Amino acid sequence: MARVVVDVMLKPEILDPQGQAIVGASDRLGFSGVREVRQGKRFEVEIDGEAGEAELAEVRRMAETLLANPVIEDFSLRVE
Amino acid sequence: MARVVVDVMLKPEILDPQGQAIVGASDRLGFSGVREVRQGKRFEVEIDGEAGEAELAEVRRMAETLLANPVIEDFSLRVE
Amino acid sequence: MARVVVDVMLKPEILDPQGQAIVGASDRLGFSGVREVRQGKRFEVEIDGEAGEAELAEVRRMAETLLANPVIEDFSLRVE
Amino acid sequence: MARVVVDVMLKPEILDPQGQAIVGASDRLGFSGVREVRQGKRFEVEIDGEAGEAELAEVRRMAETLLANPVIEDFSLRVE
Numbered sequence: 001m002a003r004v005v006v007d008v009m010l011k012p013e014i015l016d017p018q019g020q021a022i023v024g025a026s027d028r029l030g031f032s033g034v035r036e037v038r039q040g041k042r043f044e045v046e047i048d049g050e051a052g053e054a055e056l057a058e059v060r061r062m063a064e065t066l067l068a069n070p071v072i073e074d075f076s077l078r079v080e
Numbered sequence: 081m082a083r084v085v086v087d088v089m090l091k092p093e094i095l096d097p098q099g100q101a102i103v104g105a106s107d108r109l110g111f112s113g114v115r116e117v118r119q120g121k122r123f124e125v126e127i128d129g130e131a132g133e134a135e136l137a138e139v140r141r142m143a144e145t146l147l148a149n150p151v152i153e154d155f156s157l158r159v160e
Numbered sequence: 161m162a163r164v165v166v167d168v169m170l171k172p173e174i175l176d177p178q179g180q181a182i183v184g185a186s187d188r189l190g191f192s193g194v195r196e197v198r199q200g201k202r203f204e205v206e207i208d209g210e211a212g213e214a215e216l217a218e219v220r221r222m223a224e225t226l227l228a229n230p231v232i233e234d235f236s237l238r239v240e
Numbered sequence: 241m242a243r244v245v246v247d248v249m250l251k252p253e254i255l256d257p258q259g260q261a262i263v264g265a266s267d268r269l270g271f272s273g274v275r276e277v278r279q280g281k282r283f284e285v286e287i288d289g290e291a292g293e294a295e296l297a298e299v300r301r302m303a304e305t306l307l308a309n310p311v312i313e314d315f316s317l318r319v320e
Binding site for chain 3: 241247248249259262265266269271272273274275276277278279280281282283284285286287288289295298299301302305306307
Binding site for chain 2: 001007008009019022025026029031032033034035036037038039040041042043044045046047048049055058059061062065066067
């Protein structure tokens with residue numbers, strides 16, 4: 001069994017209001033030095049067998065279809 | 081400037097229905113071999129200066145207060 | 161066709177750190193008078209035909225299985 | 241004290257892959273008749289005093305700044 005992690009983040013040019021809420025709250029709580037926060041999603045995908053080329057291609061297709069909207073989000077995947 | 085990534089996942093003993101929805105949909109789309117999916121959150125925190133011990137302690141306190149609920153979620157942080 | 165809305169919220173006794181982040185940020189932005197914010201999920205489910213008793217029972221089972229974790233979340237549904 | 245509910249949904253023209261995952265999983269679980277699912281966010285905002293015109297205007301500004309990204313999301317608010 002192998003684990004593939006898929007990180008999904010809003011594209012950099014798209015504003016993330018909830019990340020900004022966290023920056024504002026951090027400042028108020030006295031956490032100085034936080035310049036920006038962006039919130040995304042992390043998926044841990046457990047697959048049978050090894051994470052070979054074919055399996056990674058499958059997880060990539062799955063990410064494009066079910067995990068991320070490529071118009072507004074970027075994603076990356078890696079084996080852990 | 082440095083970037084600290086905070087990953088927040090439901091604790092392993094807590095069921096993740098949306099992860100299960102993704103498994104079910106994967107199977108139906110012909111993505112065989114997906115055994116489990118768990119969905120969490122990923123925060124990218126940009127801080128001023130270096131990510132030294134003091135800064136990481138601050139991001140850790142921020143994670144405990146604003147990003148994760150330690151009763152139902154685990155989090156981990158790393159410098160990227 | 162009918163639309164059933166399913167609202168999913170963390171149970172009241174479970175802390176919602178991201179809601180608290182929004183309260184903190186609101187205060188800092190000068191939005192006075194915000195006492196508490198809780199963040200949940202809203203699902204809009206379009207079903208074929210009428211939303212009769214059988215259909216609502218089915219959406220309810222779907223909510224219990226795929227949309228909410230009844231251990232940590234409450235959900236409610238209504239026809240719109 | 242009053243409660244204002246803010247519903248935030250992706251704009252209709254923006255694909256919602258996670259909603260589609262739920263449709264796929266529903267079908268596989270035998271929940272027939274589910275045509276579409278869209279997943280959004282629901283915020284319950286508790287404010288001091290009455291939800292008069294001034295308070296609603298404030299929650300609306302809060303929604304535009306901290307809860308929704310008006311480029312990709314629509315929001316609506318109502319007093320409960």
